[in-house]
Amino acid sequence: MEKLKHHIFVCNSARMNGEVKGVCNSKESIEIIQNFAEEISDRELDAEVMVTSTGCLGLCTQGPVVIVYPEGVWYGKVTPDDVEEIVESHIEGGEIVSRLEI
Template sequence: MILKPKFHIFVCASSRLTGEQKGMCMTKGTVRIVNEFISEFQEREIEDDVMITTMGCLGICGKGPVVIIYPEGIWYGKVTPDDVEEIVESHIEKGKVVERLLI
């Protein structure tokens, strides 16, 4: 039996259908954001509860980098690596949306 994570986090990686990564989100630190999420999950020992996936371009580059959290379907915009700790602590651990980042 496969266990489903409690949360699935998607981070825009500006990927095009060709697999090429170019665009706003990638140039604004997507890789660092993903790495920060992974570090936070490990530090808090919640890596079994959370899955993180990069995704293609959403076409709302002015709001990027974009982070989407399921199962709630919450969209965060203009996320920086410095925002990740707050997202994990507030949203993932306490169930409280980070209002200032909402799209």
């Protein structure tokens, strides 16, 4: 695998004991993960961008939380509808989506 340009982490509220519960999971984090995967595939960015589901990130009041590396930008209260904008603006355009930034 070549070096990634971006790695996107999406909180899915999994706990250390394996339980999946919490704010992010209850607010469509699975759909957010799926939307990222589809957008990345549709834009043929598979070799450059990876999406990973994470356990609880501890910012439940800001959930669903998405982190984009290598920049280390944290987005909060992300909805499935925000995914296209994040991919287009941040991943492809290099511009942080300030309205979602934590």
